[in-house]
Amino acid sequence: MVTFLHISDLHRDSGSGLTTSSLLESLRLDRDRYIAEGLSQPDIAIVSGDIVYGVTKDDPSSDAALKAQYDEAHDFLVRLSDLFFSGNRDRIVIVPGNHDISHPHVLRSTVPEVIPADGDRRNLIARQLGEDESLWRWVWSDFSLRRISDRGQYAERLRPFSTFYDTFYQSRRSFSLEPSRQLALHDFPELGVVVAGLSSCCDNDLFNRCGRIHPDCIAGATREVANLVRLGRMPIAVWHHNLAGGPKDSDYVEAEFLQSLMDGGFALGFHGHQHRPQFIEHRFTADKEKALAVISAGTLCGGPRTLPSGRMRAYNLVCVDAATGQCSLHVRDMKNSDFRSPVWGAANVPEFGGSSISFELTISPSRTLPASGKVPPVQNDSDEPVQEAQVVVNEKLALEAASEAVRLLRSGKAQPAIELVQPYLSSPLARRVAIEALLELDKWEDIERLCSPPQSDAELIALMEAQYQLGHRPQLRALIESETVTMNQDAAVRQSVDQARARLGGDR
Template sequence: MHISDLHRDSGSQITTTALLRSLGRDCARYTEREDISRPDLAVVSGDIIYGVKAEEKDADQKLQAQYDEAHNFLVALADQFFAGDRERVILVPGNHDVSMMHVERAITKVPIPEEANKKSILASQLLGHDSKFRWRWADFSALEITNPDLYEQRLEPYARFYNRFYNGRRSFLIAPSDQFSVHDFPSLGICFIGLSSCHDNDIYNRTGRVHPDALAQAMDAVNPYVRKGRLAIGVWHHSIQGGPRETDYVDSDLLQALMDGNCSIGMHGHQHRPQLLEHRFTADRKRSISIISAGTLCGGPRSLPAGRMRGYNLVTLDTEQAKGTIHVRHMVNSDFSSPVWGASYVTEFGGTSIDFELPESAVQVVQPLAIAGEADQLLRSGDPSAAYEMIKSALDHPILRIIAVSALADMGDWKEITKVFKTPQSPAEFILLSEAYEELGNWDAMKLLHTSDFAQSRPDSAVKQRIEMCHATLMGKK
């Protein structure tokens, strides 16, 4: 699920409850009638809140209230779609998440000189690279960032929200050079790289930009996962192109850096409309990237481009067929307080969905032995949950089933054991399944297991011993 531009605020025309229930109804609709799978993950590509003007009364409290509303919505989204697993929600900031209170408190108005040469110097400073000067068109005044430390704190409210959402397991760092995150999903074979495109961004400098050091570190950080066969996906907020009068987009050179890091897909928001751009830079198509944008989930009528409604994407990936599909959902009614979602016809797509190719170099066949080795390392390091998560989708392979026995035994997940090993294929699985039935007090299932063909046909002493022990336990049990 690719959602963007939530613009959560107490003055919006949609409550968290109404929004969540509408998304739940839409999920039931597309899974039952449109053959679209239930989402495994949610990508939230920025503009978590609407933001507060610096001059508003109680601005800091209002900003916190917006983040509280966003937090409650995203926690409930994780509960509703991902059984409460917040790691399955990938977050990045957008320009609306920049605190204008911090910006205004960090800048000082600069007198415009009378002399022509001094005016020229000021103009060059305003247009310079990494400039600390800004221009305010409202009163034709020049501004200077005189408190750079405070200016760098302008994403601090977002950082507090981010850390709170992930219960401290993840942290959004204030230093722009460290603003990136890696989200690996071994069982799905994909890895996301979250980026902040808000470097030097504020209301007076609307250009999107990723700090070069953050981008370099992110590409290095994702490389080990790509070598393990993951499909790498970059996520940021700003668009990668704009009209001649627009400046609020990132330079498309970002795509070259992402491809250099072997990212095959990019996902962003900001432009409030769905789009697919496929950029290929080599004749052999070994290096390419497909860029996907989503509409605004909660934007009001004035924030919608002409002819567009609120919307979000469902992106399905088929690595075996080396293709992806974007399904666009949009609001089919006009009541902004009670949305009804449905398939959206997108003129540029020529329909409600569009396919795109995954480059063959990005779709690597991961051998079971490679997965087994990685999962075994996780087991040895004391993380059986992560080990099982990595292999649970490939339990048709005998080696991975052996690891699953150890992982589930360490976890003590008796219900999952009864589901996975309902028909045991080895003595170890039989013994573990028997223990699970005993722990759950499921005596009828235990009796059936011990009289099954597997139990009667196995000469293994361990199986026979376990059966004898359970016979003693079952005496007097109903």
């Protein structure tokens, strides 16, 4: 079970009166409370945008004021990682929101334009106002027209966020100012999930409030998680804007992009922006069997002026079983009226009939089964057989070994990663890392030994590939025709079976 701490709309600004120390202490006390209630310590934090409140004026003090807000946000998130994740900042996933757009940069990159007297010219501009990547902006506050005169400066409107982002991740990650590259993949093999962070702020500014995700980012997300899904990861997406609005609203992102995410195997999404918790399931029109559960969080730090009527500050805890797809959403909200010193507890969400709701993801990319029996030996570089792992292992040590092995894998050290998890191969987490490392090294004999019989869908997929690479055609044919495989409805498994059938057919 993976537990997500889902926080959104931090709106960090020293003028709010809510200090970082007060906020963190309130979250620590509530953690003790919900753990006593039976919930788990969070494994990953999702921060779905609006890191700062932002500034509106274009004057010499604006840049400094915005930097001060990001410094405050940086301090909060660093200390949050210390409090919840022993200082591991990689356990925190961050995406930008509309408040993270620098208004001063937008003002500097746009110029006022005279509304044309010619009717045809006015009609042309009116059509272009609604197009993606339009240079034109309509200013409702004074019924005027502006035009983006400097594309480079306009892209810089996310520079303060980018600087904050790079600094927080200590330059291990960077946020691109190019909209088509504003995608970040956060892989957690030891937890069985991969999170795609998406920016819904493409074209977004103080004059154009619509959210949009660049289509290349959607395509990149589905493409880059494909192999990880085959290895058993559950793909999850995060963005900022909500998916619908009233007749007079424009500050949301059209939900059509969800169809592409579902087509790529995503089954769960997180967002913020609307300042209220919500759970909605979206169906895939091309395949009625697919769906994507979308969860929204309330505002963590917003004040009375930004809260929807009848709502208090809130955040979510989302528990996900990556093996079975069984999930639950638990909403925590502020129980007192002192916005400087919040006290949190289980919320009463009318739509849920309480504080929580249970649901099942329609697509479950991985079904990790409990290990049983002894594990076949794995070969190392010296071709000496690895000792068989004990059936009962210390799960804490196994988790620590798997986590360190993941770090080694990311550094290109697959063989040391295998050696590190060898004593713990009866642990599903350690097995998952070992298989990924063996795949990296193309050690097909070792994979066949370790995955016979397969203990998860990821192992089944790896075993099919190993048998093909080793030329073990009769064994591969027997495997894909076995009842266990023919009854398996997992999408990644079915794709691998179809590929195996095509390969075997080509061998005849």
